[in-house]
Amino acid sequence: MTNNFELYKVFYWAGKTGSLTQAAKALYLTQPSVSHAIKQLEDSFGLTLFYRNSKGVSLTQEGAILYSYIEKSQILISIAEEKMAALKNLSSGELRIGGSDSLFKHYLLPFLEDYHAKHPGIKLHLNHGTTPETISFLKEGRIDIGVVRMPIVDDQLEVMKGIQLQDCFVAGSRYAELKGVVMSMELLLEYPIILFSRNSRVRMAITELFQSYGYEIKPEIEVGSVDLLIEFARKGLGISYVTREFVSKELEEGSLFEIQLDVNMPPSQVGFMIMRNMPLSSAATKFIELIK
Amino acid sequence: MTNNFELYKVFYWAGKTGSLTQAAKALYLTQPSVSHAIKQLEDSFGLTLFYRNSKGVSLTQEGAILYSYIEKSQILISIAEEKMAALKNLSSGELRIGGSDSLFKHYLLPFLEDYHAKHPGIKLHLNHGTTPETISFLKEGRIDIGVVRMPIVDDQLEVMKGIQLQDCFVAGSRYAELKGVVMSMELLLEYPIILFSRNSRVRMAITELFQSYGYEIKPEIEVGSVDLLIEFARKGLGISYVTREFVSKELEEGSLFEIQLDVNMPPSQVGFMIMRNMPLSSAATKFIELIK
DNA sequence: GTTGGTCATAGACGTGGTCTATAGCTCCTG
DNA sequence: CAGGAGCTATAGACCACGTCTATGACCAAC
Numbered sequence: 001m002t003n004n005f006e007l008y009k010v011f012y013w014a015g016k017t018g019s020l021t022q023a024a025k026a027l028y029l030t031q032p033s034v035s036h037a038i039k040q041l042e043d044s045f046g047l048t049l050f051y052r053n054s055k056g057v058s059l060t061q062e063g064a065i066l067y068s069y070i071e072k073s074q075i076l077i078s079i080a081e082e083k084m085a086a087l088k089n090l091s092s093g094e095l096r097i098g099g100s101d102s103l104f105k106h107y108l109l110p111f112l113e114d115y116h117a118k119h120p121g122i123k124l125h126l127n128h129g130t131t132p133e134t135i136s137f138l139k140e141g142r143i144d145i146g147v148v149r150m151p152i153v154d155d156q157l158e159v160m161k162g163i164q165l166q167d168c169f170v171a172g173s174r175y176a177e178l179k180g181v182v183m184s185m186e187l188l189l190e191y192p193i194i195l196f197s198r199n200s201r202v203r204m205a206i207t208e209l210f211q212s213y214g215y216e217i218k219p220e221i222e223v224g225s226v227d228l229l230i231e232f233a234r235k236g237l238g239i240s241y242v243t244r245e246f247v248s249k250e251l252e253e254g255s256l257f258e259i260q261l262d263v264n265m266p267p268s269q270v271g272f273m274i275m276r277n278m279p280l281s282s283a284a285t286k287f288i289e290l291i292k
Numbered sequence: 293m294t295n296n297f298e299l300y301k302v303f304y305w306a307g308k309t310g311s312l313t314q315a316a317k318a319l320y321l322t323q324p325s326v327s328h329a330i331k332q333l334e335d336s337f338g339l340t341l342f343y344r345n346s347k348g349v350s351l352t353q354e355g356a357i358l359y360s361y362i363e364k365s366q367i368l369i370s371i372a373e374e375k376m377a378a379l380k381n382l383s384s385g386e387l388r389i390g391g392s393d394s395l396f397k398h399y400l401l402p403f404l405e406d407y408h409a410k411h412p413g414i415k416l417h418l419n420h421g422t423t424p425e426t427i428s429f430l431k432e433g434r435i436d437i438g439v440v441r442m443p444i445v446d447d448q449l450e451v452m453k454g455i456q457l458q459d460c461f462v463a464g465s466r467y468a469e470l471k472g473v474v475m476s477m478e479l480l481l482e483y484p485i486i487l488f489s490r491n492s493r494v495r496m497a498i499t500e501l502f503q504s505y506g507y508e509i510k511p512e513i514e515v516g517s518v519d520l521l522i523e524f525a526r527k528g529l530g531i532s533y534v535t536r537e538f539v540s541k542e543l544e545e546g547s548l549f550e551i552q553l554d555v556n557m558p559p560s561q562v563g564f565m566i567m568r569n570m571p572l573s574s575a576a577t578k579f580i581e582l583i584k
Numbered sequence: 585g586t587t588g589g590t591c592a593t594a595g596a597c598g599t600g601g602t603c604t605a606t607a608g609c610t611c612c613t614g
Numbered sequence: 615c616a617g618g619a620g621c622t623a624t625a626g627a628c629c630a631c632g633t634c635t636a637t638g639a640c641c642a643a644c
Contacts, residue, residue: 005297006601008369020622033602035622040601045376048571054610054621061386061436061573062379069372073365077300080361084337087354094353144353279340281353298632312591325633327591346590346641590641597634607624613617 010037011049012074015067019056086121088282095283096125098134099147100200102226106246107163107270108147111291122283131201138273144284149201150269155276162270162291166244167202169193169259170251174236182260185215192220192238194229205268206241213263230256243268302329303341304366307359311348378413380574386415387575390426391439392492394518398538399455399562400439403583414575423493430565436576441493442561447568454562454583458536459494461551462543466528474552477507484512484530486521497560498533505555522548535560 013023014034024034042049049063059067086092095115097108104112104126116124127134127143134146135154152159169188171178178191195217196203210217220238223229230247233240234255250256272288274280280288305315306326316326334341341355351359378384387407389400396404396418408416419426419435426438427446444451461480463470487509488495502509512530515521522539525532526547542548564580566572572580 004601005301005369009297021620029601030603031622032604032624035624036601039623046380047376047574051570052609052622056621060571062376065379066372066376069368069375073368073372076361076365076368077297080358080365083361084339084354084358087357088338278343279352282339296632313589321632322634323591324593324635327593328632331592344591348590585644587644588642591639593638594636595634596636597632598629599632601628601630603626603628605625605627608622610619610621612619614615 007037007041008070010034011041012070015059090119091121093283094123095287096143097145098127098137098143101128103147115287130199146273150271152271157273158276160272164267164269166267168244169239169241170233170256171239172234172236179257182262184262194221194232194238194240195219197222197224299329299333300362302326303333304362307351382411383413385575388417388435389437390419390429390435393420395439407579438565442563444563449565450568452564454564456559456561458559460536461531461533462525462548463531464526464528464548471549474554476554486513486524486530486532487511489514489516
């Protein structure tokens with residue numbers, strides 16, 4: 001036996017208000033419709049659910065048992081509907097972004113602040129990882145959006161351009177004599193170089209660039225975070241290859257300066273990835289609108 | 293926002309099976325109907341609930357949240373439907389009967405045994421009280437059936453005849469000389485009489501009977517239970533007025549004998565009361581069928 | 585390429601849920 | 615006690631909407 005669940009909604013209101021007429025008003029129906037609906041339920045069970053009297057209805061023994069279950073069920077549905085409304089209007093929900101810590105900190109942070117201020121109910125999850133990890137997370141559905149360096153070639157993914165960044169070599173006061181000097185690659189390679197760890201997108205890009213000119217760039221020091229790249233360069237341990245926009249503060253205050261090279265460093269593009277042909281959550285849609 | 297609850301049933305099965313086609317089968321619908329239903333839900337919330345792919349569907353973040361509520365809700369409804377079926381087929385439920393202990397013990401007991409054997413899932417509640425108390429309980433909905441002595445005149449009640457009982461005077465061996473003697477009322481009153489307490493239906497009947505012949509019956513001893521009436525008579529404390537059917541064992545074994553009177557004692561009728569125009573529970577309906 | 589499985593879409597159909605109108609009932613009130 | 619104001623039940627008409635069939639688009643596996 002499997003009833004039309006709509007009947008339970010009618011039953012719930014009839015039980016709750018103790019009146020078919022009141023239930024009809026609550027449901028924007030007419031009283032005969034409600035009366036008919038209750039009769040249908042009763043017939044389907046072969047049980048009488050209500051006592052009818054001149055001032056309304058009251059639950060029978062059996063009706064009361066049914067009501068105890070249906071009430072809980074209906075309340076759950078009401079909560080679910082409220083929850084859905086909250087998700088829709090972004091007063092609730094979560095936004096899961098994957099990418100590198102440096103992009104979070106130096107590029108995404110203002111957007112995240114803005115977003116959080118506008119939608120304080122949305123929980124933010126920042127999932128840091130390498131580009132391939134981020135892509136995996138995206139495909140596994142563990143994040144909604146991935147933020148990485150372009151180019152990304154994966155036809156399961158839809159990639160949108162973000163800001164354009166410029167990588168460059170920087171040094172601290174220990175190498176002050178290089179300030180203002182336009183260096184060749186060959187010359188640069190005579191200094192100790194500090195690079196990001198091997199599996200990063202930036203590292204691959206710079207390695208390829210040098211290779212295309214016939215050089216091999218071998219770092220003296222390899223580090224795992226942008227902060228360390230900056231810190232080591234400031235302390236004079238070598239010349240770091242960093243994203244210029246991420247060291248704007250240090251360049252401005254003079255604790256670091258940019259090394260001029262005689263070749264153009266290609267810009268690098270930040271990209272947002274989402275799954276192609278997969279619907280985005282409201283929270284994620286809104287965030288992407290914000291960034292664009 | 294208040295959806296057609298039928299949509300949630302479809303959503304539940306789609307989420308549960310991970311396939312619109314499977315959901316359609318479970319609900320005896322076609323796949324396009326299910327597809328349409330899900331679309332309606334999604335439109336009503338303004339949210340996407342499922343990812344569609346070539347091997348079925350899977351819940352989105354938001355769909356999963358909805359599912360967590362709807363699942364509980366639907367399970368409650370299933371339980372409720374099972375419960376209703378159990379109440380209908382009498383494998384569950386309760387039967388509440390009001391009346392006097394003596395009627396329960398001496399008249400209803402075999403029926404109760406039979407009923408309980410046939411429907412062990414039905415809980416029996418025997419609510420003992422006087423006739424007016426029993427009527428009150430019935431009107432308050434605290435019992436389903438009342439079993440009392442007729443006549444009952446109350447147009448809110450529907451009364452059905454039960455067994456006919458015969459009250460009589462009995463004595464024990466102490467008054468052996470009266471065995472076989474046809475006594476007059478006048479003579480009887482010279483012996484110590486034991487009667488049931490004042491507010492009982494039987495007591496009122498016997499008092500009225502004696503009055504109609506111009507006598508006043510005043511008991512030596514008043515007791516509150518039929519068992520005591522019997523016990524006191526056996527011990528020779530006096531002559532008890534009891535229901536003959538309730539002392540059949542004692543009459544047979546000879547520990548009590550019936551006093552012959554020169555007037556006919558009117559029979560007394562047992563009646564079953566239920567509320568007029570009020571639906572009976574399945575359990576109560578079945579019990580009444582059994583007795584008839 | 586073909587087959588077999590998804591889900592989506594379009595449009596037709598017909599049932600069932602809703603309506604209006606009215607009756608029957610009980611309780612209350614003048 | 616008649617009349618009114620509640621309530622629910624019943625009858626019958628109607629039309630929206632839920633369901634169907636048919637088809638398309640897509641994907642994965644063989």
